[in-house]
Each structure stands twice: as C-alpha cells, then as structure tokens.
Amino acid sequence: MTISSKSNTARNRLAVNTIERAPEGIFWVRATGFFYQANEWFYRLLGYSEEELRALHVCDVAIDLEKAQWDVFWRQAGKPGGLRHEGGLATKLQESVIVEIRACLLPIDGDQLMCAFVRDLVDPHRETEPLLAELRASEARFRTLYNNTPVMLQACDHETRLYSANKYWLETLGYEWEEVKGRQTREFMTEASRDNVIHRVIPVLLESGSIHDFEYQMVKKNGQVLDVALTAVSERDSDGDIIRTLSMILPISDRKRAERLESQNVFLREELSGAADFAEIIGHSPPLQEVFQAIDMVAGTDATVLLLGETGTGKELAARAIHERSDRSKSVMITVNCAALQPNLVESELFGHEKGAFTGALTTKKGRFELADHSTIFLDEVGELSLEAQSKLLRVLQEQEVERVGGTETVGIDVRIIAATNRPLEVEVSKGNFRADLYYRLNIFPIRMPPLRDRIDDIPLLTNHFVDKFAQHIGKKIPNINRKVIEKLVSYPWPGNVRELANILERAVILCPGRTLQPQHIGVDAGVVQLDDDVPTLAESEYRLILRALEKCDGRLSGPKGAAAILGVNRSTLWSRMHKLGIDISRKIG
Ligand SMILES: Nc1ncnc2c1ncn2[C@@H]1O[C@H](COP(=O)(O)OP(=O)(O)OP(=O)(O)O)[C@@H](O)[C@H]1O
Numbered sequence: 054m055t056i057s058s059k060s061n062t063a064r065n066r067l068a069v070n071t072i073e074r075a076p077e078g079i080f081w082v083r084a085t086g087f088f089y090q091a092n093e094w095f096y097r098l099l100g101y102s103e104e105e106l107r108a109l110h111v112c113d114v115a116i117d118l119e120k121a122q123w124d125v126f127w128r129q130a131g132k133p134g135g136l137r138h139e140g141g142l143a144t145k146l147q148e149s150v151i152v153e154i155r156a157c158l159l160p161i162d163g164d165q166l167m168c169a170f171v172r173d174l175v176d177p178h179r180e181t182e183p184l185l186a187e188l189r190a191s192e193a194r195f196r197t198l199y200n201n202t203p204v205m206l207q208a209c210d211h212e213t214r215l216y217s218a219n220k221y222w223l224e225t226l227g228y229e230w231e232e233v234k235g236r237q238t239r240e241f242m243t244e245a246s247r248d249n250v251i252h253r254v255i256p257v258l259l260e261s262g263s264i265h266d267f268e269y270q271m272v273k274k275n276g277q278v279l280d281v282a283l284t285a286v287s288e289r290d291s292d293g294d295i296i297r298t299l300s301m302i303l304p305i306s307d308r309k310r311a312e313r314l315e316s317q318n319v320f321l322r323e324e325l326s327g328a329a330d331f332a333e334i335i336g337h338s339p340p341l342q343e344v345f346q347a348i349d350m351v352a353g354t355d356a357t358v359l360l361l362g363e364t365g366t367g368k369e370l371a372a373r374a375i376h377e378r379s380d381r382s383k384s385v386m387i388t389v390n391c392a393a394l395q396p397n398l399v400e401s402e403l404f405g406h407e408k409g410a411f412t413g414a415l416t417t418k419k420g421r422f423e424l425a426d427h428s429t430i431f432l433d434e435v436g437e438l439s440l441e442a443q444s445k446l447l448r449v450l451q452e453q454e455v456e457r458v459g460g461t462e463t464v465g466i467d468v469r470i471i472a473a474t475n476r477p478l479e480v481e482v483s484k485g486n487f488r489a490d491l492y493y494r495l496n497i498f499p500i501r502m503p504p505l506r507d508r509i510d511d512i513p514l515l516t517n518h519f520v521d522k523f524a525q526h527i528g529k530k531i532p533n534i535n536r537k538v539i540e541k542l543v544s545y546p547w548p549g550n551v552r553e554l555a556n557i558l559e560r561a562v563i564l565c566p567g568r569t570l571q572p573q574h575i576g577v578d579a580g581v582v583q584l585d586d587d588v589p590t591l592a593e594s595e596y597r598l599i600l601r602a603l604e605k606c607d608g609r610l611s612g613p614k615g616a617a618a619i620l621g622v623n624r625s626t627l628w629s630r631m632h633k634l635g636i637d638i639s640r641k642i643g
Pocket residue numbers: 333334335336362363364365366367368369370371433473474475502551552555633
C-alpha cells in the first residue's frame with residue numbers, strides 16, 4: 054500500500070467518523086425533494102429508519118415548508134453562501150422539534166444532492182454521542198463530501214496539533230496541507246481568540262465532550278481575520294482526558310455581514326444618523342430612541358437589566374446590544390430560555406450537577422451560570438422559573454456564587470445578568486407565582502420594549518429592511534413597495550409585534566412575482582384579532598384564539614380543516630406563534 058492510499062483511507066475513516074459522530078444532524082436530499090441519506094444523529098432525531106426516510110419528501114417532515122416552495126429552497130442552496138432556514142421538523146411520533154438548517158448543493162457523479170446540516174435549537178444537547186453506524190455508502194461519496202462541504206473540517210490530537218484538515222479549510226485560510234500539518238491549532242487564531250478558546254472551549258470539551266457554535270476569529274495566511282463559529286466533539290479516555298477533537302468550523306457567513314451592511318444602507322437611505330450603532334435593531338421612533346438611550350446608559354455598567362415587553366418586541370436583540378456594548382463582549386453571551394428547560398432539569402442546567410447527583414448524572418457538569426463566568430447570561434422568559442429555581446437564582450444574585458446540584462461546595466462566579474419576560478411580573482408576584490425579593494433584585498434597571506402598535510412610524514423602515522432581507526435570501530429583487538402595502542400594515546394591531554411583521558413579509562416576498570410588493574401579497578387584515586374586554590394583553594388574546602382553534606380541530610394544524618385555515622394564517626406562521634407564545638409545541642400535530 055502506498056503512503057497516499059494509506060492517508061486516503063485514514064481520511065475516509067475520519068470523514069465517516071466525523072459525519073456519524075457529529076453533534077449535529079446531516080442529511081442529503083435529491084433534486085426531487087426526496088431524502089437520500091442522513092447521519093445517525095438525524096435518524097435518531099426523527100425516529101425514522103433509512104428506508105422510511107427515503108420514502109419521504111422533505112416537505113413531509115418540514116412543518117413550515119410547502120411543496121410549492123421546494124424549488125425556491127433548492128435554488129437558494131445552490132447559491133454562494135447556501136441556504137439557511139429556521140423551522141420545525143415533525144418526528145415519526147408526530148412531535149415537533151425546532152431546528153436551524155444550513156444547506157448547499159454538492160455535485161455527485163454528474164448529479165446534484167442537497168447536503169444539509171441541522172442544529173436542534175431547543176435542545177442543543179440532545180443525545181449527541183451517536184453509535185458508530187456501519188458505513189452507509191461508498192468511500193468515494195464520503196471523500197466527495199469531505200472535500201466539497203462548504204464547512205471547514207479539522208482534526209487535532211491531544212496536544213491540539215492539527216492532523217487533518219479538509220480542502221475547504223485549506224482553501225479558506227490559503228494554505229497547502231504540508232504547511233499546516235502538525236502545527237498547533239492556536240497558531241491559526243487571533244491573539245484575543247487564543248485566550249478565549251483556552252478559557253471557554255477547552256473546559257467545555259473536558260466537561261461535556263462537545264461544544265456548539267463557539268464564535269472566535271481565525272487568521273488567514275495573508276493575515277486577514279476571519280470570524281468563524283466552531284462546533285466540536287472530543288473523544289476522551291476513561292480518565293476524561295481528551296484524545297482527539299474533531300471540529301466543524303463555519304465562516305460566519307458573508308451573508309450575515311451583508312445583511313448588516315444592508316440594514317445600515319437602509320439607515321443611510323432614510324438619512325438617519327445616530328441609530329446606526331444599533332444596526333441590528335431597526336427603528337427610529339421616539340419610544341425606540343428611549344430604549345437606545347437606556348441601553349447606552351446601562352451597557353457599560355454591571356447592573357442587572359430586566360427587559361419587559363410583549364412577545365416579538367425585540368427583547369433578545371436588546372439583550373445582545375447591551376452585551377455587545379459592554380466590557381464583557383469579548384466572551385460569548387450565554388442565553389437560557391427558561392421556558393424551554395425541562396422542569397426536572399432546570400436547576401442542573403442552570404447551576405450544574407455533581408457526578409451521581411441523580412440518576413443519569415454520569416459526570417460532573419457545569420451549569421450555564423458557570424459557563425457564563427466573566428460574561429453575560431441572558432435569562433429569557435424568566436417568569437417561567439419554578440419557585441424553587443427562583444430561590445436558587447436569588448442566591449446567585451445575592452452571593453455571586455453557585456452550588457451544583459448534589460454538591461456541598463460553592464463556586465464563585467462573575468456574571469452579568471440580563472433577564473426578560475413578557476409576563477407582568479408584579480401581577481405574578483401578587484399571585485404568589487414569583488418571589489417578590491427576586492423581582493426587586495431583577496428590576497434594578499427595567500427597559501420596556503414598546504409594542505409595534507405604539508411605534509407605527511417604524512413600520513415603513515422595518516418593512517423596507519425585511520423585504521430586502523428576505524428577497525436577498527431567496528434570490529429575488531423587489532426594489533419597490535406599493536404605498537397601499539404600508540397603509541395596510543400600519544392599520545393592523547400586530548399582536549405578535551416585529552416577529553409577526555417579519556413572518557408576514559417573508560411570506561409576501563415568496564408570493565410576490567415581480568419587482569413591486571403589492572397589498573394582495575400581505576396576509577393581514579386590520580381588525581382580524583377581536584379583543585374581549587377582560588383580556589389584558591393582545592398576546593394573551595392571540596394565545597386564547599389559537600387554543601380555541603386547536604381545540605376545534607383536534608390539535609390539527611394544517612389542511613383545510615386545520616387551525617391555520619380557521620385562523621386565516623399559513624401553518625408556519627401559526628406554528629411559530631405557538632412556539633413563541635409557549636403553546637405546547639411538543640403536542641401531537643395533525
Ligand atoms: N427593532 C427590530 N429591528 C429588527 N428586527 C427586530 C426588531 N425587533 C424584533 N426584531 C426581530 O423580531 C424577532 C423577534 O425578536 P426577539 O426574539 O428579540 O423578541 P422577544 O421580545 O425576545 O420575543 P419573545 O418574548 O417572544 O422571546 C427576531 O427575529 C428579531 O430579529
């Protein structure tokens with residue numbers, strides 16, 4: 054056997070291992086939209102066998118994808134930068150999971166396949182240690198995949214020396230393999246990133262064996278800096294020491310940067326100065342200006358911030374803006390959606406656990422607070438925490454230390470807290486559902502995000518922004534917006550706020566065949582939502598309407614007799630509202 058064939062075999066083994074052990078799903082789809090193959094993670098996630106999956110069309114599984122849109126998705130995946138989509142997948146048991154999908158087209162044997170990477174957005178730590186499944190296809194196909202995937206793949210040994218990198222890795226950074234072989238991975242990072250990786254990535258890998266979407270900066274051969282996100286899985290020996298680490302590195306898409314520039318263009322077009330520093334938060338209305346001022350005031354301090362406001366008003370965006378404008382911005386903000394935590398695991402997720410603390414606690418694990426040390430933790434939907442978890446949180450706020458579940462010692466931490474809720478916490482306090490002392494501790498610097506109906510001046514700017522953004526995603530050019538579109542949008546009450554506006558415009562962009570967005574593409578009618586006198590908020594009214602519709606059609610979302618049809622929205626809009634309003638999304642879906 055020649056040396057090169059030996060190394061090819063080693064590469065193929067590595068490729069198969071990477072695919073099967075990847076802490077993310079990977080699947081391939083034919084141009085017809087029917088599944089072709091998937092990795093172990095994806096089969097496990099959906100619960101289908103290989104044979105069952107092959108009989109399915111992507112749209113049978115993707116809750117918010119209509120067959121009519123398939124061609125658009127396929128074409129988008131073929132463009133530079135590929136396709137990026139967030140949505141729901143239905144499992145074999147008809148439960149839904151929320152995922153992020155990134156896809157590209159791969160040339161295979163004169164044909165094309167879509168290759169998609171799937172990340173579980175609700176439970177990124179879902180079982181990630183897949184079985185080493187038997188080799189599912191020829192070595193040639195994996196070699197093609199290994200080298201054509203627009204993801205940088207690298208493998209390093211226990212001393213973090215590089216022993217394999219794919220073609221995309223080499224091309225992106227501008228090296229030949231011989232130049233980088235055996236070198237330390239930290240040699241390809243900026244100095245600031247090195248410290249960050251040592252302090253953030255290595256401890257997490259030692260602790261849990263995998264890390265997801267860690268952002269840092271690499272340096273190309275020509276000295277240029279590249280923003281990347283790393284997802285890695287380590288193999289550890291029985292003592293817990295790392296033997297080797299396989300990593301997928303995604304350049305943080307040029308698209309994301311383009312979007313940012315695009316939104317800045319919107320500002321320039323509108324001749325708005327001053328707001329450009331908040332490029333991600335679109336708007337210039339007086340209520341939003343007050344929010345910008347409050348963010349400016351509090352960002353540089355370590356004060357706890359409580360973000361209030363209805364669903365979809367941009368609380369998470371505001372939390373990011375605060376973190377990014379603080380001294381802690383060098384580290385990643387840790388986000389916890391308190392409503393999505395499994396009730397019996399809330400404390401272990403937040404505060405960590407010691408080995409053996411409960412059945413299934415096989416190793417000691419750090420909680421999110423410890424991971425957020427020297428950074429910011431964003432506690433979204435904090436009003437959903439149980440009273441028990443609330444008292445532990447209070448202790449963290451008072452003492453700046455955590456005690457792991459099953460532990461006896463406390464660990465000191467330095468964490469800035471930003472919490473958000475769309476519930477009126479003072480009402481929850483009066484009902485005994487939320488601890489008053491915790492409320493006062495969180496309420497040190499409250500910022501209220503205004504509902505969209507109170508800042509309709511921002512609707513033209515937001516519309517401009519979303520139409521450009523979604524049109525660019527699917528490769529359309531829609532430079533004009535009919536004036537009647539804006540008239541229609543400003544007269545709607547927007548119970549789902551900016552999120553709802555974005556959803557409606559995403560659909561409108563798909564429906565629009567020409568260069569001008571017309572009112573008939575906008576699926577809203579003023580007055581659709583009728584409020585009862587005793588309903589305190591629009592969001593709550595929407596919540597009730599959806600529940601009523603679901604009851605009426607036995608939990609079925611789609612089809613002519615489904616809840617989406619009754620409510621006059623498409624099923625993806627309904628589904629995303631249910632998710633955001635916290636309506637049991639794991640329920641059976643029809
Ligand atoms: N001012 C804004 N400019 C641009 N996009 C916005 C703005 N406000 C909200 N969005 C977009 O709307 C969506 C919802 O925003 P976000 O998740 O921050 O809301 P939220 O208040 O945290 O909602 P929830 O309470 O339901 O979690 C996101 O896609 C966000 O990017």
